[in-house]
Amino acid sequence: VADGDNALVFDHRDASGAALTRTLGKLMEAPDLCEALGIAAIRASMNFDVERVAQLFLADFAELTAGHKVFR
DSSP: OOBTTTBOOOOTTOTTSHHHHHHHHHHHHOHHHHHHHHHHHHHHHGGGOHHHHHHHHHHHHHHHHTTSOOOO
């Protein structure tokens, strides 16, 4: 997620909801922004297909277990 590039980020801990309200207001006032963010989000999501994510997990596991004895 890249704020302003493929998403809008807000403080989700704001119990008043004001941050969410402001963010949603931006989207409602700028349909072009909403469309551009949506297109960019779809493009970004293509980097996270099942095969790629699985390979990233396997690489992380290999790094974490490197030098450790594996029990079988």
